[in-house]
Each structure stands twice: as structure tokens, then as C-alpha cells.
Amino acid sequence: xxxxxxxxxxxxxxxxxxxxxxxxxxxxxxxxxxxxxxxxxxxxxxxxxxxxxxxxxxxxxxxxxxxxxxxxxxxxxxxxxxxxxxxxxxxxxxxxxxxxxxxxxxxxxxxxxxxxxxxxxxxxxxxxxxxxxxxxxxxxxxxxxxxxxxxxxxxxxxxxxxxxxxxxxxxxxxxx
Numbered sequence: 137x138x139x140x141x142x143x144x145x146x147x148x149x150x151x152x153x154x155x156x157x158x159x160x161x162x163x164x165x166x167x168x169x170x171x172x173x174x175x176x177x178x179x180x181x182x183x184x185x186x187x188x189x190x191x192x193x194x195x196x197x198x199x200x201x202x203x204x205x206x207x208x209x210x211x212x213x214x215x216x217x218x219x220x221x222x223x224x225x226x227x228x229x230x231x232x233x234x235x236x237x238x239x240x241x242x243x244x245x246x247x248x249x250x251x252x253x254x255x256x257x258x259x260x261x262x263x264x265x266x267x268x269x270x271x272x273x274x275x276x277x278x279x280x281x282x283x284x285x286x287x288x289x290x291x292x293x294x295x296x297x298x299x300x301x302x303x304x305x306x307x308x309x310x311x312x
Contacts, residue, residue, distance in 0.1 A: 137156055137175060137177075137178060138156065138176075138178025138179040138215055138305060139154055139155060139156045139176075139178060140154070140155050140175070140176050140177075140181045140196070140213060140215070140287045141153070141154045141155075141174060141175040141176050141177075142154075142161060142167060142171045142173075142174045142210075142213075142306075143171070143172060143173045143174065144157070144170050144171070144172060145172050145173065146172045146173050146202055146203045146207075146307060147202045147203075148173050148174060148175070148200075148202065149173075150166075150172075151170075151208075152182075153167050154156075155215075156215075157215060157276070158189075158213060158214045158215050159187060159212060159213045160187060160188050160212050161187040161188065161211070161212060162187070162189055162210065162211050162212060162213065163187065163211065168210075168211050169208050169209055169210065169211060170206050170208055171183075171204060171207075171208065171210045172203065172204060172208060172276045173201055173202050173203055173204060173245075174196060174201050174204060175199075175200045175201070176196045176197060176198050176199060176305065177198060177199075177254055177305065178198060178267060178305035178306070179215060179216050179220070179305045180196060180197040180198070180216045180220075180264070180302045180305065181195075181196050181213055181214060181215055181216065182194070182195055182196075182213075182214045182216060182302070183195075183196060183204075183210045183212075183213055183214075184202035184210065184211060184212040184213075185206060185209050185210065185211060185212065186211050186212065187199055187211045187212050188212060188213050189212050190212075191211070193275075193278070194206060194281075195209075195266055195279060195302065195303070197302060197303055197305065198243055198306065200247050203304075209310050216264050216280060216302060217265070218263060218264050218281060219262065219265060220263050220301065220303060220304040221260050221262075221263075221304060221311050222241070222259040222263070222304055223241060223242075223243050223260075223261055223263025223264075223265065223301035223302075224239065224240070224260070224262045224263065225240050225258055225259070225260045225261065225263070225265045225280060225299065225301075226238070226239050226240075226241070226258060226259050226261065227240070227254075227255040227257075227258050227264055227296065227299070228255065228256065228257040228258060228259075229251075229254050229255065229256060229257050229285075230257065231256045231279050231287060231288040231289075232255050232257060232287045232288065233257050233259060233287060234257075236251075236254075236279050238255075240252060240299055241264055242301070243298075243299065243300035243301065244299055244300075245271045245272065245297070245298050246271075246296065246297050246298060246299070247271045247298075250290070252271075252297050253294050253295055253296070253297060254294060254296075255267075255294070255296040256288065256289055256294060257278055257286055257288055257289065258275065258285075258287055259282075259286075260281055260282040260285075261282065261283060263282070263301045263302065264279065264281050264282075264301065264304070265279070265280040265281075265299055265300065265301050266278070266279055266280070266296060266299070266301075266302065267292070267296045267298075267299050267312075268296070268298040268299070268300075269292070269295050269296070269297060270297050270298065271297045271298050272298060272310065273298055274297075274298070275299065276292070276295075278292055298311075
């Protein structure tokens with residue numbers, strides 16, 4: 137089972153809560169805007185700055201995070217439930233899936249591919265992807281999912297330089 141354990145202070149100190157499913161509104165869970173560290177077990181989570189999975193998003197794959205990128209500013213948590221095996225994304229040169237296209241199945245720096253700072257739309261066939269503004273996972277980023285096509289990048293047009301698929305976690309199964 138996948139889960140996220142959020143803590144009030146850095147280094148997993150203070151009040152903590154555990155969640156095994158998405159939470160659209162952390163206000164109702166009494167942990168709104170007070171998360172400073174977290175642990176992810178199993179599949180990745182997308183953590184959002186505002187309720188109902190809106191605002192800036194931050195991706196956390198399986199592991200321990202003694203401090204987080206946006207301290208005390210998370211208002212919703214979303215478990216990644218998509219199948220993350222055999223990922224595939226198609227990037228398009230122009231909006232509305234037009235122009236040259238590039239199909240990817242692995243993490244790729246676009247700096248030397250002829251597709252650096254060119255993409256203006258995408259379709260995810262499988263998995264969940266993170267698209268970065270700079271090479272080597274740098275700068276701003278956005279999360280791309282199969283269930284949500286992106287025919288136009290309002291603030292990301294011609295700025296994608298690196299892409300990577302999220303990796304499935306190894307959710308611990310205990311038996312007695």
C-alpha cells in the first residue's frame with residue numbers, strides 16, 4: 137500500500153499524519169499549510185499549494201524528505217495511481233499537437249536532441265511525466281498525465297529542456 141507521512145517540522149518532528157489516498161483539502165485534516173517534512177512509501181505523490189489539487193505542484197517519489205521545497209504551504213495531496221511501468225510521452229513542436237513530434241520512453245535531456253526549448257504541447261500515452269524548464273531537472277516544472285492532455289503550454293511554451301517519467305514505488309507488503 138502506498139502512503140505519505142507528513143510532519144509539522146523539519147526532520148520528521150512535531151505532529152505527523154499518515155494518508156493512503158488523495159486529500160483534496162488539508163484544511164479539513166488539520167494539517168493545512170504546516171508540512172515541513174515528509175516520507176513517501178510506494179507510489180509517488182503530487183503535493184499542491186492550494187486545495188483541490190491547484191496551484192504550484194511538487195513531486196515526491198518514494199523516500200524520506202527531511203525538508204520540503206515549499207515549507208508550510210501545502211493544501212492538498214494527490215497519490216499517483218496511474219501505471220508507471222513502460223512510460224511513453226509524445227512531445228509536439230507546436231500547440232494543438234502540431235508540427236514535429238518526439239516520442240520518449242525514458243528520461244531524456246533535450247539539450248542535444250534538436251528538441252530543446254521547442255515543445256509546445258504533449259500527449260502522455262502511459263505513465264506520469266515531469267517536464268522541466270532546464271536540463272538536468274532544473275528550473276520550473278510541470279506534471280504530465282495521460283488523463284490530462286496538454287494542447288498548449290500557457291507559461292511553458294518553448295521552454296522544455298528535460299523530461300522524466302515518475303518511477304513506481306516498492307510499496308511494502310507485510311505478511312504474517
